Amino acid sequence: MATLYAVGVGPGDPELLTxxxxxxxxxxxxxxxxxxxxxxxxxxxxTIREFLDEGRQEIIIHQFPMTSDRSRLLPAWQEAAALxxxxxxxxxxxxxxxxxxxxxxxxxxxxxxxxxxxYPQMAVEIIPxxxxxxxxxxxxxxxxxxxxxRIAIIPATAGLEKVIEALASYDTVxxxxxxxxxxxxxxxxxxxxxxxxxVFVERVGSSRQKVLTGLAEMAAHSPxxxxxxxxKRAEVHT
Ligand SMILES: C[S@@+](CC[C@H](N)C(=O)[O-])C[C@H]1O[C@@H](n2cnc3c(N)ncnc32)[C@H](O)[C@@H]1O
Numbered sequence: 629m630a631t632l633y634a635v636g637v638g639p640g641d642p643e644l645l646t647x648x649x650x651x652x653x654x655x656x657x658x659x660x661x662x663x664x665x666x667x668x669x670x671x672x673x674x675t676i677r678e679f680l681d682e683g684r685q686e687i688i689i690h691q692f693p694m695t696s697d698r699s700r701l702l703p704a705w706q707e708a709a710a711l712x713x714x715x716x717x718x719x720x721x722x723x724x725x726x727x728x729x730x731x732x733x734x735x736x737x738x739x740x741x742x743x744x745x746x747y748p749q750m751a752v753e754i755i756p757x758x759x760x761x762x763x764x765x766x767x768x769x770x771x772x773x774x775x776x777x778r779i780a781i782i783p784a785t786a787g788l789e790k791v792i793e794a795l796a797s798y799d800t801v802x803x804x805x806x807x808x809x810x811x812x813x814x815x816x817x818x819x820x821x822x823x824x825x826x827v828f829v830e831r832v833g834s835s836r837q838k839v840l841t842g843l844a845e846m847a848a849h850s851p852x853x854x855x856x857x858x859x860k861r862a863e864v865h866t
């Protein structure tokens with residue numbers, strides 16, 4: 629039975645793809661990769677290109693606008709879902725690739741909802757991926773949690789109040805999507821005395837990977853969209 633595979637490709641390093649993901653990608657008839665802007669490379673597709681056979685497989689880059697405006701996003705989700713469903717229901721295996729893990733802040737989650745409602749007969753399998761969070765913790769050598777510690781994952785786009793609330797309540801806070809509020813977050817961290825316990829990681833798993841540990845160094849940097857912070861309550865030594 630033809631299947632839609634949601635494949636987590638990890639953070640950008642082809643060596644951080646699971647063996648299952650590699651097998652599914654090599655076998656798929658169609659590979660669909662998301663991109664944010666016209667002409668922009670898809671990070672997920674670049675990560676897996678070496679596993680694809682462009683002569684045999686159909687490779688599609690589908691644009692999803694980089695916006696939180698649902699009235700612009702919904703048509704893009706519906707269009708992608710219809711395109712995928714058409715191919716799967718015609719008997720072709722489709723791999724939808726996503727950076728990190730498909731069920732962690734991924735476009736795939738919105739598509740999954742549409743498939744469940746509009747194409748309930750379609751087979752869907754999810755192949756988990758190594759998230760940017762696990763990879764960032766590994767390269768910075770920062771334990772995410774131990775013993776009874778509690779950890780929170782917050783997209784900084786949820787707002788500064790939520791970030792402050794999490795910092796006050798959890799032993800480890802991972803902030804995703806830090807770019808839009810970067811300056812404000814650094815100010816909060818300074819005020820909360822987290823100078824020695826914050827790590828900033830950008831483009832982890834790629835040749836452009838950057839790991840910063842000092843707030844001054846971070847303040848002098850202009851972050852990329854693919855960047856995150858791990859903030860511990862206690863000092864981290866990397
Ligand atoms: C829409 S979320 C996708 C998360 C992804 N599904 C995962 O499992 O890692 C995008 C956010 O994840 C983080 N991110 C994804 N890839 C990254 C990378 N290679 N390096 C650093 N942060 C990354 C950034 O915070 C970025 O704003």
